[in-house]
Amino acid sequence: MAKERGKYDYNFDGFVEKFERSIYGSFKGEWRLKLLKEDLQQLHDATTLDVWDAGCGLGQMSLWFAKAGHRVSANDISFKMLERAKEAFEDAGVEVTTHKAPAQEVAASLPLQDLVLYHAVIEWTAKPLETLEIVAGRVKPGGYLSLLFFNEHALVYRNVMQGSWRLGTILENRWYGRGKRLTPPHPQSPETIHAWLASHSFEVEVQTGIRVFHDYMSKSALEETDMEELMALEYRYCRKPTYRNMGRYIHILAKRQ
Numbered sequence: 001m002a003k004e005r006g007k008y009d010y011n012f013d014g015f016v017e018k019f020e021r022s023i024y025g026s027f028k029g030e031w032r033l034k035l036l037k038e039d040l041q042q043l044h045d046a047t048t049l050d051v052w053d054a055g056c057g058l059g060q061m062s063l064w065f066a067k068a069g070h071r072v073s074a075n076d077i078s079f080k081m082l083e084r085a086k087e088a089f090e091d092a093g094v095e096v097t098t099h100k101a102p103a104q105e106v107a108a109s110l111p112l113q114d115l116v117l118y119h120a121v122i123e124w125t126a127k128p129l130e131t132l133e134i135v136a137g138r139v140k141p142g143g144y145l146s147l148l149f150f151n152e153h154a155l156v157y158r159n160v161m162q163g164s165w166r167l168g169t170i171l172e173n174r175w176y177g178r179g180k181r182l183t184p185p186h187p188q189s190p191e192t193i194h195a196w197l198a199s200h201s202f203e204v205e206v207q208t209g210i211r212v213f214h215d216y217m218s219k220s221a222l223e224e225t226d227m228e229e230l231m232a233l234e235y236r237y238c239r240k241p242t243y244r245n246m247g248r249y250i251h252i253l254a255k256r257q
Helices: 013-023 027-044 060-067 079-092 103-107 128-136 152-162 166-171 190-199 219-223 227-237
Strands: 050-054 071-076 096-100 113-119 139-150 202-210 249-256
Touching (some): 027 202, 027 227, 027 249, 103 128, 128 190
């Protein structure tokens, strides 16, 4: 039930088809993967790394790194998501160590990693920063944390622009319970994440805003827009200060000092 959301780490067993169709099967998912891969390309091209995909979903990023020969571990609490990911790994003929368990549990048994991927998970956990500390604790000195999160600023701005009943929900800091069921209960601000990273000996090397314009545009505006031009603008501004802080999602690649 909606009132229970936010009290527990969220399980997406009931949304596998929606994720495949509406997110990963759409240009939104393609755009997200494109920018993530650009931010991570240098690590992808490096010699063999130990990579942990903490909350792997359908396994796209795990598969990308495994195909390049890296040693990949992946987990998810969703049985259905993990089964789809395992099918993808098997079809591609790659070896990925999988765990049907929460990241907090998996972290206890993993050695330190060269790279930890923590993508679109923190906003769905009951204790976001506490869980982040456990996950990021698996990054070895000199290693990297790749953190993708749902941006609180974008949630506020977009809902206020739509008006109506949404204004009350923003004033009361009620991020969920009305509207779309896939609005996460614990969006994060880039300022909060930057402060946390600095206090835990991480230095931000890359920050990218994902969909810095698209999600603020009305349906009618999008219908009249040349998508190639819009994507060119998205690409031009996605890593520039101010705009990168307004992406629907924000990706940060940080190095442990």
